[in-house]
Amino acid sequence: xxxxxxxxxxxxxxxxxxxxxxxxxxxxxxxxxxxxxxxxxxxxxxxxxxxxxxxxxxxxxxxxxxxxxxxxxxxxxxxxxxxxxxxxxxxxxxxxxxxxxxxxxxxxxxxxxxxxxxxxxxxxxxxxxxxxxxxxxxxxxxxxxxx
Amino acid sequence: xxxxxxxxxxxxxxxxxxxxxxxxxxxxxxxxxxxxxxxxxxxxxxxxxxxxxxxxxxxxxxxxxxxxxxxxxxxxxxxxxxxxxxxxxxxxxxxxxxxxxxxxxxxxxxxxxxxxxxxxxxxxxxxxxxxxxxxxxxxxxxxxxxx
Amino acid sequence: xxxxxxxxxxxxxxxxxxxxxxxxxxxxxxxxxxxxxxxxxxxxxxxxxxxxxxxxxxxxxxxxxxxxxxxxxxxxxxxxxxxxxxxxxxxxxxxxxxxxxxxxxxxxx
Amino acid sequence: xxxxxxxxxxxxxxxxxxxxxxxxxxxxxxxxxxxxxxxxxxxxxxxxxxxxxxxxxxxxxxxxxxxxxxxxxxxxxxxxxxxxxxxxxxxxxxxxxxxxxxxxxxxxx
Ligand SMILES: Nc1ncnc2c1ncn2[C@@H]1O[C@H](COP(=O)(O)OP(=O)(O)O)[C@@H](O)[C@H]1O
Ligand SMILES: Nc1ncnc2c1ncn2[C@@H]1O[C@H](COP(=O)(O)OP(=O)(O)O)[C@@H](O)[C@H]1O
Numbered sequence: 001x002x003x004x005x006x007x008x009x010x011x012x013x014x015x016x017x018x019x020x021x022x023x024x025x026x027x028x029x030x031x032x033x034x035x036x037x038x039x040x041x042x043x044x045x046x047x048x049x050x051x052x053x054x055x056x057x058x059x060x061x062x063x064x065x066x067x068x069x070x071x072x073x074x075x076x077x078x079x080x081x082x083x084x085x086x087x088x089x090x091x092x093x094x095x096x097x098x099x100x101x102x103x104x105x106x107x108x109x110x111x112x113x114x115x116x117x118x119x120x121x122x123x124x125x126x127x128x129x130x131x132x133x134x135x136x137x138x139x140x141x142x143x144x145x146x147x
Numbered sequence: 148x149x150x151x152x153x154x155x156x157x158x159x160x161x162x163x164x165x166x167x168x169x170x171x172x173x174x175x176x177x178x179x180x181x182x183x184x185x186x187x188x189x190x191x192x193x194x195x196x197x198x199x200x201x202x203x204x205x206x207x208x209x210x211x212x213x214x215x216x217x218x219x220x221x222x223x224x225x226x227x228x229x230x231x232x233x234x235x236x237x238x239x240x241x242x243x244x245x246x247x248x249x250x251x252x253x254x255x256x257x258x259x260x261x262x263x264x265x266x267x268x269x270x271x272x273x274x275x276x277x278x279x280x281x282x283x284x285x286x287x288x289x290x291x292x293x294x
Numbered sequence: 295x296x297x298x299x300x301x302x303x304x305x306x307x308x309x310x311x312x313x314x315x316x317x318x319x320x321x322x323x324x325x326x327x328x329x330x331x332x333x334x335x336x337x338x339x340x341x342x343x344x345x346x347x348x349x350x351x352x353x354x355x356x357x358x359x360x361x362x363x364x365x366x367x368x369x370x371x372x373x374x375x376x377x378x379x380x381x382x383x384x385x386x387x388x389x390x391x392x393x394x395x396x397x398x399x400x401x402x403x
Numbered sequence: 404x405x406x407x408x409x410x411x412x413x414x415x416x417x418x419x420x421x422x423x424x425x426x427x428x429x430x431x432x433x434x435x436x437x438x439x440x441x442x443x444x445x446x447x448x449x450x451x452x453x454x455x456x457x458x459x460x461x462x463x464x465x466x467x468x469x470x471x472x473x474x475x476x477x478x479x480x481x482x483x484x485x486x487x488x489x490x491x492x493x494x495x496x497x498x499x500x501x502x503x504x505x506x507x508x509x510x511x512x
Contacts, residue, residue, distance in 0.1 A: 009157065
């Protein structure tokens with residue numbers, strides 16, 4: 001790639017039917033990065049969950065908006081998800097205890113087990129910019145990200 | 148999608164290692180559009196060939212540039228490929244006769260069998276904007292795009 | 295995702311294929327809760343051809359199970375592929391659901 | 404894409420797996436032309452695990468074949484999957500290459 005960083009950007013409608021596209025792109029970027037198969041599965045699911053949350057909470061089900069996802073392959077595997085919807089209150093985002101059996105509250109756990117960094121960019125004025133980073137392990141294969 | 152048209156945009160480096168990503172996106176957009184499997188294969192190959200040509204001819208192998216690919220799902224399946232490289236001379240682009248056995252000259256044939264429209268946008272000042280459209284058939288399954 | 299519903303000696307069999315995500319889980323929810331509202335039991339869900347599940351899919355089955363518990367119904371999940379089973383394990387649901395014919399050691403990786 | 408090279412009674416066997424495209428075909432070209440420059444014959448290419456081929460891959464085999472014709476070498480392609488065979492047919496190369504064990508009716512769809 002010469003001096004330019006290895007990155008790809010995708011913009012899709014905030015419609016759940018595009019989640020399959022988001023997963024395909026995430027998985028292929030994982031392959032290009034050299035991730036092991038099981039790690040790709042975790043990362044793919046995590047990005048799906050983060051984008052599903054944008055559709056549900058930032059856009060409240062409005063399917064006519066846009067989500068922009070940027071993948072940056074550097075030392076780590078970085079995914080930046082942008083929307084122009086309702087601002088999230090990061091301090092209120094938390095998964096529920098997994099021992100409490102009821103629907104919902106699993107997504108955040110799935111995102112956090114795949115990514116080391118889960119941070120909203122405070123500098124964005126309208127909407128949200130969520131930055132997810134998975135550091136490169138000794139070998140991504142060895143890393144046990146399971147709880 | 149409400150009033151908004153069904154579209155997705157991807158921007159990737161002009162590096163052949165991103166062709167696998169371009170194929171994955173094309174195939175998934177084909178699925179979302181409801182294309183039959185064999186048609187998806189043809190369209191995927193055609194978009195790969197068109198983007199390979201951008202890397203070879205518009206950017207002359209420089210892997211640090213960008214290619215932007217827009218997919219628009221309307222009545223037809225539309226793919227718009229943009230670069231900022233050397234302007235193509237559309238009148239000079241033609242596949243060679245397939246009965247002349249030598250390497251090269253196959254790509255354009257593969258693009259044209261999958262797409263009904265292959266047109267460079269004259270209005271673009273710098274670089275190229277190639278528009279590919281495959282009209283929706285009675286059933287994309289029935290359509291015999293093979294020579 | 296596709297769903298086929300069959301009857302076998304009073305037992306309802308739901309066979310699911312493809313990806314279960316926020317796009318497809320509303321269809322699954324409609325089919326499953328339709329049976330639950332009719333107080334069907336047992337309901338067997340065949341996961342053999344499921345290629346992917348996300349939290350919206352998991353939530354749908356938790357909702358179905360809760361609905362069935364209200365009338366003492368039985369929900370059985372069969373043939374869960376390892377990749378999918380791993381999500382049930384992570385969510386600590388492998389002991390909550392009645393799961394048949396899946397390698398449970400996926401949970402103890 | 405991965406390439407494995409094996410020797411069997413003086414015959415070189417090139418087993419390819421994965422996608423052959425403009426990113427991976429330079430590796431294939433290096434391996435194949437390496438054998439051609441040493442005037443190896445016969446060379447057998449096993450396509451059994453090839454999942455995709457584009458025109459750069461096809462061009463590589465045409466180049467290999469032309470190189471081998473110069474010394475009377477034989478290039479045999481085996482186990483070409485239907486999706487890949489279809490491209491050889493479209494390029495009118497199904498009669499140019501010596502192809503074994505592939506369904507040729509793919510060409511007459
Ligand atoms: N992008 C977001 N914007 C606003 N709130 C969010 C966002 N993502 C998650 N949340 C909040 O965090 C909670 C937990 O999210 P999650 O674990 O994905 O479970 P679920 O969406 O099933 O409730 C949500 O219920 C929601 O209140
Ligand atoms: N994007 C492009 N810009 C400029 N010239 C092009 C472009 N695409 C194709 N061409 C020209 O058309 C010819 C035929 O293209 P193609 O059928 O893809 O075969 P090949 O690239 O193997 O020569 C090329 O050799 C090139 O001269």
